[in-house]
Amino acid sequence: MSVGQNSPNLAIGYSRVRLLKLFGAGLLLTLLCAALAFNWHLGKNITTFQIAACYVGVAFFGLATCKMLWTLISSREPVVFISRVGIRDTRLADETIAWSSVRDILIWQHRTQTIVVLKVDPLVAERFAGGFLKRVLSLMNRALGANGVILNAGGLTMDAETLFDTCKQYWAAGRSAYPGRSMAEPEPEPVS
Template sequence: MQIDPSQHISFQRSVGKSLLILSLCLPFVMIGLFVATGAFDAPGSQGDGLIVGLLCVAFFGFLGIYGTIRLIKNPRQAIEIGPEGITDTRISDRTIPWSKIIEITTWSSRGSSMIMLELEPEFAKSLNQSKFYRAYKFANRLVGAKGHCLNPVGYKVSFSDFSNIIAEYATAHHSPAMED
């Protein structure tokens, strides 16, 4: 893939990939409903399956509904990369300047990889992050992911191309993350 770091690149959300990811919630809702019926309860357990099943239905049902609403409200959501920095509206409406990115790493867990951006602390505090993203970031921190994650899942770009593009732009625009 030819990269020109003086140009802007925009990666659009793939509606097909997003729908596929959202469709994965449905089997878990169905499993939750099945477990809630008590089919797996041990004799005398007093409805433990009901609690687990309802939690499964609530969690995956919420994810599916929330994801569908986000897709309907903003089907053309994009990650934009340019000479000024990175804009990912899932994190913030503000552009993250290359000069404020102090470390770029890759983090993987259970077959999913993400680009992790460590930002200057003062700048990171100034980002206007949504409540959903803050909760997502907190959950990532609990499993060991540090920083702001950029994950191209559901977008029209492969992880390796996405990673290479970020590295090229960060190098070309003198991000502190790329200094030795």
């Protein structure tokens, strides 16, 4: 796909099938942890640590399953918008990240999860830092090696590799709109 000045605006929403799979996996893990934590199988050789870990698992997977159910019920509109100007992920913020502020686009993989990471100017990254929970998650991702604005394709109609390729193409088209200068450089002031 060649992207240029006539490139279409893309709107990416949630995939019902993928969300149902994630919901099913979360429900299964919640029930498994609950079976061990509440001793539904009448096992005698379970340690206190294992029971405590299963209680944490019930809380974690239960909350994740509830969030997935809420997303399934309430997802009617697209959440990621890609245009010639930039990219906007309404799950992060309602602001558009201009392609001119993106320094690099990387694909990052940790075990089975693949995500797209946008390396953006520091001032732009500050706007997407969010509240306390988002900052903690950002620090955890940074410790794992994903430093930047994270676009998670989990549950979307577009997989991570396709999202990465699409972002790269639109980013390259945005860079070609300003030939002769780096995207990180400020716009030259007009001479009067």
